[in-house]
Amino acid sequence: MQNKGAIWLFTILLVVACLYEMSFSFFTGGVEAEAKVVATQKLDSLIAESGEEMDLGTQDSLFQSFEADYLVTQANVEVVPFIGTTYKRAKEKEINLGLDLQGGMHVTMEVSVPALVRALGSNSANPTFQKALRMAEEKMVSSQDDYVTLFGQSIIEIDPDFKLAAVFHNMNNKEKFPRDADNAAIIQIIRLEAEDAVKRTEQVLRKRIDNLGVVQPKIQRLTTSDRIVVELPGIKDPKRVRKILQGTAKLEFWETYDNNDIYELLGEINQILKVKDSIANLSKKDTSALAVLDDFEQLPAEEEDTEEVLAEEVVENDSNATGNLFSDLANPSDSTSDSTSNLAASNVSNPLFEVLVPALNSDENGQLFKVQGPVVGYATVNNMKQVDAFLAGSEAKAIIQRTVGRGKIKFLWSSQAFDDNNQFYQLYAIKVGGRNAEAPMEGDAVTNARVDTDPLGNPEVTLLMNSTGAKEWADLTAKNVGQNVAIVLDDFVYSAPTVQTEIKGGRSSISGRFSPEEAEDLANVLKAGKLPAPANIIEEAIVGPSLGQEAISSGLRSFILALIIILAYMIFYYNRAGIVADIALLANVFFVFGVLTALGATLTLPGIAGIVLTIGMSVDANVLIYERIREELAAGKGLKTAISDGYANARSSILDANITTLLTGIILGVFGTGPIKGFATTLIIGILTSLFSAIFITRLIFEWQMSRNQKINFSTKLTQGAFKNLNIAFIPRRRIFYVISSLVVLAGIASYATRGLNYGVDFTGGRSYVVRFDEAAD
Incomplete structure (x- = not known):
């Protein structure tokens, strides 16, 4: 055997490297085991102190919290001796477990290119532009082309002479889109903007996830698509993650109206809705009443007296009813029936103010007065959509246009409930100005955001701005002193x-x-920056830690069982040579895990299946070699010559078989995602390590044994002549086998034609749940 010394050196170095890489998993496992002990002790102590029973869900939540708190305290503690590696650093270098093994969240996000194109066109209402947008979205269902290409095709189909520059060369994008650019140039610019948006979205998502503190997250853009795959191991709050991932982080600073300026406006809207409801309850025969609503909607702006009377009526009605509105809204089941019966009996209902509590307060004498500030009302989360619908209706738009002007106001809700019971959200009146209805200042000027505390000790987020933003902020605040x-x-x-x-x-x-x-x-979302276009979650998978642990246990059981059976079979069939093959097999498994850890690859359940497959392939190589050696021994050659010739003659067959499988694994790894990629990764690593183990390690052991004159057997008494004279007449009976094969193929074709394939949610979309019950369920 040539270069024996070099092969020995490489083997020793490979073993040392694998031991080093896998040692981090050993040390982090010790810390995490200690964390579980500490968490258990704290939980038991808490239960004993409370003296009350605690449901399993609460216990599990507290246990996870205690465990996480302990691990946080150990983040910078040295856990690996000699080299001084901290727990946090060791955790980053340990073997990566996939979501199916440790639990977590898998999300596929898609950047909304249609929304980006609309934004680039400044949301133009041009009918050709809007129709092309809709047509392109419809085409995407059945086309393989990207959205921008379909949008360009739709423009040509609708109006070949339409100039896209007329839409995209606007106040916001006149530098990006030249006025005299033809449609092809405009489409190319849009394509580049879309590509850039996807790249920037990936960068922003990466920053946000890094700020989450997730260990070993994976953020990867799918090749030639607008989709980004995000894998977050160990996530225990999916709702929080969805909010962080999907938020566009569009920060704006707006001027506001005062409630004193808007209350009468809301009163008018309520009054016209009240009139509309009253008409709806009149007899259909009384058609003259229908003219009342038409006359009201057509009132000219100069008729101030009518508006004042309406406002006075609303205030009078509210003074009698507003005191109970908070309790009515908080208990909709009680108020709904009363409101309905009152509406049927009389015309004193307040459609808007039944779902929106006006921003009023009362003095010592019980007299109501308007609260100062930008808050104009309050509503429960169940009523917010109804309020939005009322304020976006044609009646409200007509009054708003006559009172404050078209597009001069918009209503926005508070981000959180303001009351102690978390029931009521505040409605703000935002002052809109400028030609493009943009905010006076946006968050692009924010350079940093951090968490501080206010004078009362409550958390708040402090924003720091660049020089341009500082000047804009100074101008905006100077203009709105007292507002x-x-x-x-x-x-x-x-x-x-x-x-x-x-x-x-x-x-x-x-x-x-x-x-x-x-x-x-x-603060983290603001620091990471806003998304250039909306990104929507189109696929989501959540694996609980208990199912992950069960997956590890079942995967290890199958792996160990397969390993034991193969080890025993090799010894049974090949005697002492089987022991050598078993040593090479164990070395192969060791190398696979070591290389996986070193490369930072992720071990998944399909990955374990790939390892089990490589075990069989590794043994297959040894079987080919041993059978060749047995043939050489049967031909009368000496042991040393038979071993040398056996390896030489089997090498080409081994390489052919493994290279074809390797090529398949590479294709799966390049084009596959998720479980397929995990399987391909371990398969590729396993093929390479099994080739090294089967060809070189077994040869080194045989060379060592022969140098010490040890006896080497390649069979036992039971397997000495096994299959030696086996002869199956396949060729003489080929017609029979042709018929059998044809029948099997035809049966498969008929089954596919009649029953088809049973597609999973990977192909059809939808949701798939795996639920484990502690007890048997009927």
Whole structure:
């Protein structure tokens, strides 16, 4: 055997490297086992102190919290001796377990290119533009082309002479889209913008996930698509993750109206809705009443007297009813029936104010007065959509246009409930100005965000701005001294502080009813930046830690059982040579785990299946070699010559078989995702290590044994002549086998034609749940 010394050196170095890489898993496992002990002790102590029974869900939540707290304290503690590696660093270097083994969340996100194109066109209402957008979305269902290509094709189909520059060369994008550019150039610019949006979305998501503190997350864009795969091991709060991933983080600073200016407006809207409801309850025969609504909607702006009378009526009605509105809204089941019966009996209902509590307060004498500030009303979460519908209706739009002007106001909800019972959300009146209805200032100027505490010790988020943003903020606050400025994120008002004086230095804060975790999430999202386009979750899989542990146990059982059977069979069939094959097989498994750890690859359940497959392939190589050696021995050659010739003659067959499988594994690894990629990764590593183990390690052992004159047997008494004279007449009976094969093929074709394939949720979409019951369920 040539280069024996080099092969020995490489083998020793490979063993040392694998031991080093796998040692981190051993040390982190010790810390985590200790964390479980500490968490159990704290939980038992808490239960004993409370003296009350605690449900399993609460116990599990507390246990996880105690365990996580302990691991946080160990993050910077040295756990690996000699080299001084901390627990946090060791955790990053240990073998990666997939979501199916340790639990977590798998999400596939898709960047909304249609929304991006609309935004680039400044949401133009041009009918050709809007029709092309809809047509392109419809085509995507059955086409393999990307959205931008389909959008360009739709424009040509609708109007070949239409100029896209007329839409995209606007106040916001006139530098990106030249006025004289043809449609092909415009489409190319849109394509580049879409590509850039996907890349920036991936970067923003990576920053947000890094701020979450997830160990070994995976963020990967799928090749030539607008989709991004996110895998977050160990996640225990999926709702929080969805909110962080999907939030566009569009930060805006808006001027606001005062409630004193808007209350009469809301009263008018309520009154016209009241009239509309009254007409709806009149007899259909009384057609003259239908003209009342038409006349009201057509009132000219000059008829101030009528509006004042209507406002007075609303205030009078509200003074009698507003005191009970909070309790009515908080108990909709009690108020709904009463409201319905009252509406049927009379015409004194308040459609808007039944779902929106006006921003009123009462003095010592019980007299109602309007609350100052940008908050104009309150509603429960169940009524918010109804309020939005009323305010977006044609009746409300007509009154708003006549009172404050078209597009001069918009209503936004608070991000959180403001009362102690978390029932009521505040409605803010936002002042809209400018040609494009944009905020006076946006979050692009924010350079950093951090969590601080206000004078009362409550969490708040402090914003730091660049020089341009500092100047804009100073101008905005100077203009609104004594007024409120709303800080809006993704169309929800987080706070609306009153400006006491001009604020210089580019510093602001967002306060609210935040928990420390919510404040931290908000700061992290703002630091990471806003998404260039909306990103929607189109596929989601959540694996609980208990199912993950069961997957590990079942996977290990199958792996160990397969290993034991193969080890025993090799010894039974090949005697002492079988022991050598078993040593090579165990070395192969060791190398697979070592290389997986070193490369940072992820071990999944399909990956374990790939390892089991490579075990069989590794033994297959040894079987080919041993059978060749037995043939050489039967031909009368000496042991040393037979071993040398056996390896030489079997090498080509082994390489052919493994290379074809290796190519298949590479294709699966390049084009596959998720479980397929996990299987391909372990398969590729296993093929390479099994080739090394079967060809070189077994040869080294045989060389060592022969140098010490040890006896080497390649069969036992039971297997000495096994299958030697076996002769199956396949060729003479080929016609019979042709018929059998044809019948099997035809049966398969008929089954496919009649029954088809049973597609899983991977192909059909939908949800798949795996639930384990502690007890047998009927």
